Amino acid sequence: MSEAGIRIEGLRKRYGEGDTAVDALKDVNMVVAPGEVVGLIGPSGSGKSTLLKCLGAVIEPTAGRMILGGQTIYDDGWKIPDLRALRRDSIGFVFQAPYLIPFLDVTDNVALLPMLAGRPNGEARARALELLTALDVGHRATAQPSELSGGEQQRVSIARALANRPPVILADEPTAPLDSERALAVVRILNQMATQYHTAIIVVTHDEKIIPTFKRIYHIRDGRTEEEAGQGLSL
Amino acid sequence: MISLAGRDILHSWGKFVLTGMGLGLLIGVTLTMAGVYRGMVDDARALLNNSGADLWVVQQGTQGPYAESSSLRDDTVRSVLGLPGVARAANVTYLTMQVRRASAGDGAPSSDNDDVRAMVVGFEPGQPGEPGYLVEGRHVTRSHYEAVADVRTGFALGERIRIRRHDYTVVGLTRRMVSSGGDPMVFIPLKDAQEAQFLKDNDAIVNERARTAANPSLNRPGVPGLLEAIQASQANNRNVNAILVQVQPGMDAGLSADTVAETVRRWKHLEAYTRAQMEEILVAKLIATSARQIGMFLVILAIVSAAIVAFIIYTMTLGKIREIAVLKLIGTRNRTIAGMILQQALGLGLIGFIVGKVAATFWAPIFPKYVLLEVNDALLGFLAVMVICALASTLAIRAALAVDPAAAIGG
Numbered sequence: 001m002s003e004a005g006i007r008i009e010g011l012r013k014r015y016g017e018g019d020t021a022v023d024a025l026k027d028v029n030m031v032v033a034p035g036e037v038v039g040l041i042g043p044s045g046s047g048k049s050t051l052l053k054c055l056g057a058v059i060e061p062t063a064g065r066m067i068l069g070g071q072t073i074y075d076d077g078w079k080i081p082d083l084r085a086l087r088r089d090s091i092g093f094v095f096q097a098p099y100l101i102p103f104l105d106v107t108d109n110v111a112l113l114p115m116l117a118g119r120p121n122g123e124a125r126a127r128a129l130e131l132l133t134a135l136d137v138g139h140r141a142t143a144q145p146s147e148l149s150g151g152e153q154q155r156v157s158i159a160r161a162l163a164n165r166p167p168v169i170l171a172d173e174p175t176a177p178l179d180s181e182r183a184l185a186v187v188r189i190l191n192q193m194a195t196q197y198h199t200a201i202i203v204v205t206h207d208e209k210i211i212p213t214f215k216r217i218y219h220i221r222d223g224r225t226e227e228e229a230g231q232g233l234s235l
Numbered sequence: 236m237i238s239l240a241g242r243d244i245l246h247s248w249g250k251f252v253l254t255g256m257g258l259g260l261l262i263g264v265t266l267t268m269a270g271v272y273r274g275m276v277d278d279a280r281a282l283l284n285n286s287g288a289d290l291w292v293v294q295q296g297t298q299g300p301y302a303e304s305s306s307l308r309d310d311t312v313r314s315v316l317g318l319p320g321v322a323r324a325a326n327v328t329y330l331t332m333q334v335r336r337a338s339a340g341d342g343a344p345s346s347d348n349d350d351v352r353a354m355v356v357g358f359e360p361g362q363p364g365e366p367g368y369l370v371e372g373r374h375v376t377r378s379h380y381e382a383v384a385d386v387r388t389g390f391a392l393g394e395r396i397r398i399r400r401h402d403y404t405v406v407g408l409t410r411r412m413v414s415s416g417g418d419p420m421v422f423i424p425l426k427d428a429q430e431a432q433f434l435k436d437n438d439a440i441v442n443e444r445a446r447t448a449a450n451p452s453l454n455r456p457g458v459p460g461l462l463e464a465i466q467a468s469q470a471n472n473r474n475v476n477a478i479l480v481q482v483q484p485g486m487d488a489g490l491s492a493d494t495v496a497e498t499v500r501r502w503k504h505l506e507a508y509t510r511a512q513m514e515e516i517l518v519a520k521l522i523a524t525s526a527r528q529i530g531m532f533l534v535i536l537a538i539v540s541a542a543i544v545a546f547i548i549y550t551m552t553l554g555k556i557r558e559i560a561v562l563k564l565i566g567t568r569n570r571t572i573a574g575m576i577l578q579q580a581l582g583l584g585l586i587g588f589i590v591g592k593v594a595a596t597f598w599a600p601i602f603p604k605y606v607l608l609e610v611n612d613a614l615l616g617f618l619a620v621m622v623i624c625a626l627a628s629t630l631a632i633r634a635a636l637a638v639d640p641a642a643a644i645g646g
Contacts, residue, residue, distance in 0.1 A: 049644065052644055053641050084563075099643060102558065103239075108242070
């Protein structure tokens, strides 16, 4: 296993204190290699969202160790100082709904991240166009998000997640609003991007249509993860 | 880096512009209120400038002739003329009244709509108090029944107007000759004005004559002509409201006017005001209450504007909470988000100010009273609008900065 990707060891997260304390994550262990796409599934209230927020560096774990892209971001109380920059440069997010910025056109939605990272506008837009073309939405580069279909919007959001070439992408129910054909197309794209850009991708999902496509799946139950082999159906 | 605020404004420009126009009309009203105050001050200064006087001599113990009533005998002017430093002096009367267009030749009565509220000025042609310049026609040259009117009266050259019981012909038109209350002026010869100001009705005159005739000490059989002389003196009016004085040129104007004023007070038992003192009376006293009234309106309008901007920006921000959460999640700095909201608030203020300034410029001439829109007031208003918008955006900025980036992930 390469140092890049995702490595989580003994991760715990407790909400509240004393008698009212709730252990949302009790013992989470995960390893995702660069270029690999794994599924994270579990019933409602099992701790999926809490784990995603810890991985997304928006909440702080209580204990354990978390390494993203070879960079330790949390280690038993120590955390990386600039979580905002970490989210910008090292983590890509794909949401259930695309959540594109409605007042930016497709290119600028993707180019915004490199711009936030300090890249010149021209370079950021060139990078955005490259990704949009790779995701087969290059012809909609100047369109407004409201003019795109659901599938196109989701592909733009994937392009946005890849814009700063992050080592990690977190996808939260990315196929929920899509039909089978488009859902499988999104998973195919995620796999292609993972391979092409050596990105470790975690897909949180309930979607029965796409679960058989994962080669490895992490089940989360009562705040604990269990790894199992997936069917890895060819796309 | 692209301008998030600019893109958001362009994306929903219709809503933004309409909101800005609504705010602009409010700002227009605010600028107009300031203009009304400036107009009142300017009217007061125009009144003083147009009188052509360095000194106003009025009844002792009064602040006349504009702020209080003042009555002087019209021969007092001679003793004032004899004072050292006085170049010219002239009697003047002021009477605010409804001036009517004279009835048509066919005897049809004039309608109420023909009434114009005006300040009738009695002056001596060629002396201080005469209208400074004419835009049409000529000055009054006859001793009776000619008038020069300000164009805002609506009277036309050659038109016949009625003041009390006499008709006057408008022989000249002037401009910016208004009272401190903004009423346009009508200039008529002094003698006519004196008669108009102190004229009794016919019944009162008949009664007065009968009473005088019945008084044996005023109607002595052995003194022919006494009764007629007394009655003639009762029918005449020898009073004026003020004496306008010009000091001798070539001297320091302030010093000279002060010196002459001091002499008038000491030796003539009259009150005398210099230009600065009269301006103080007009601006600081006569229109002070109106100024405070307008000031209150300005404060209320500023608060209402701030509340509207705050409400609009806050509502617009709440409508973008999810996008703000996404922006924060993907690493946008707080100051970038705060800057976006602040720029939108300032943009709204800018649109509002432009709309308000244009609106005020267009509707100011329609107002019945003079509205003076000064550049400095506009600049001050612009700064105030920007400050108000910036302050009003703080509520929305606080709401935006409180958004948890985790909200974008859900769960």
